[in-house]
Amino acid sequence: MNTEVLVDVKHLTHQFHLTKKAAIRAVDDISFQIYKGEVFGLVGESGSGKSTVARCLMNIYHPSAGEIRYHGIEITGKKEFRANKKMLQTKRQMIFQDSASSLNQRMKVAEIIAEPMKINHIVPPRGSYAREAEFQMQYVGMDKTFLERYPSELSGGQRQRVAIARALSMDPELLVADEPVASLDVSIQAQVINLFRHLQKEHGFTFLFIAHDLAMVEYLCDRVGVMYHGKMVELGTTREVFSNPQHEYTKTLLSAIPIPDPVQERQRKVKIYVDTDSDAEEWKENSPGHFVLKRQEGGKKSAKE
Numbered sequence: 001m002n003t004e005v006l007v008d009v010k011h012l013t014h015q016f017h018l019t020k021k022a023a024i025r026a027v028d029d030i031s032f033q034i035y036k037g038e039v040f041g042l043v044g045e046s047g048s049g050k051s052t053v054a055r056c057l058m059n060i061y062h063p064s065a066g067e068i069r070y071h072g073i074e075i076t077g078k079k080e081f082r083a084n085k086k087m088l089q090t091k092r093q094m095i096f097q098d099s100a101s102s103l104n105q106r107m108k109v110a111e112i113i114a115e116p117m118k119i120n121h122i123v124p125p126r127g128s129y130a131r132e133a134e135f136q137m138q139y140v141g142m143d144k145t146f147l148e149r150y151p152s153e154l155s156g157g158q159r160q161r162v163a164i165a166r167a168l169s170m171d172p173e174l175l176v177a178d179e180p181v182a183s184l185d186v187s188i189q190a191q192v193i194n195l196f197r198h199l200q201k202e203h204g205f206t207f208l209f210i211a212h213d214l215a216m217v218e219y220l221c222d223r224v225g226v227m228y229h230g231k232m233v234e235l236g237t238t239r240e241v242f243s244n245p246q247h248e249y250t251k252t253l254l255s256a257i258p259i260p261d262p263v264q265e266r267q268r269k270v271k272i273y274v275d276t277d278s279d280a281e282e283w284k285e286n287s288p289g290h291f292v293l294k295r296q297e298g299g300k301k302s303a304k305e
């Protein structure tokens with residue numbers, strides 16, 4: 001396995017501030033690396049912080065703490081980001097779960113695919129934007145007749161292929177796909193997953209694949225990180241994690257029929273950190289399904305349930 005590090009995440013933390021005094025810690029001090037050319041899977045239940053990690057990696061969110069290095073460059077710093085903006089915007093591409101809202105509904109497919117090349121002043125390798133769009137469409141298994149259609153005239157699977165074609169038009173080094181098949185029919189999911197596998201092998205991009213479906217992760221990924229409550233509780237090769245899970249949560253995830261555990265269910269609540277006892281009371285009352293913690297100096301927390 002190539003162990004050249006492309007993305008190096010150290011002590012990444014991200015909080016969403018709900019009010020001046022209350023915040024959700026979506027990602028809580030996690031560290032991991034993504035190697036060049038590998039498929040890295042991020043799994044975990046809904047709300048465990050996967051999308052927040054992805055968005056921090058893509059500079060969509062500015063992390064509350066920690067650092068992210070891409071090719072050794074610290075990209076959370078504004079100065080470094082600006083100095084490397086073109087490389088970071090072209091060489092890292094992201095595909096979202098819902099292509100219906102991530103694609104511009106007023107543009108035809110040909111324009112959608114060519115748009116990032118135009119914005120980034122990239123000369124199309126095949127001579128014209130039209131030819132480049134046609135090539136990318138065929139690369140993702142779609143007929144060129146679709147180029148003249150609007151996203152609303154396509155099925156969910158076709159739209160997701162267009163989103164992939166658009167991302168690949170940038171010749172990315174890192175592709176981040178956040179639950180890219182979650183909104184598709186099961187039969188179409190398999191096609192798109194196979195397409196990802198084929199494209200990754202052929203193109204060789206580094207791939208961060210976010211999913212909650214373990215079968216897909218096992219099929220696609222070289223290594224996997226398991227997230228739980230904003231923490232990365234397990235990290236290893238897919239084979240290691242699937243054959244010998246160490247963390248209780250991973251074991252639960254992997255068991256074919258998860259057994260409901262009232263203690264775990266209680267812990268599964270989203271944590272909200274607040275400053276005072278009265279805030280805690282107020283949040284507790286107004287936020288069923290949340291676990292309210294009082295912030296203490298030195299980072300220690302005490303439960304206020």
Ligand SMILES: Nc1ncnc2c1ncn2[C@@H]1O[C@H](COP(=O)(O)OP(=O)(O)OP(=O)(O)O)[C@@H](O)[C@H]1O
Pocket residue numbers: 016024025026044045046047048049050051052053212270
């Ligand atoms: N913009 C936001 N404002 C406030 N809280 C947010 C925001 N985005 C996410 N959160 C909260 O942060 C936590 C982590 O959310 P995140 O979307 O990163 O999890 P996830 O594992 O990707 O979940 P899913 O699989 O449902 O997308 C959740 O508690 C979520 O409610």
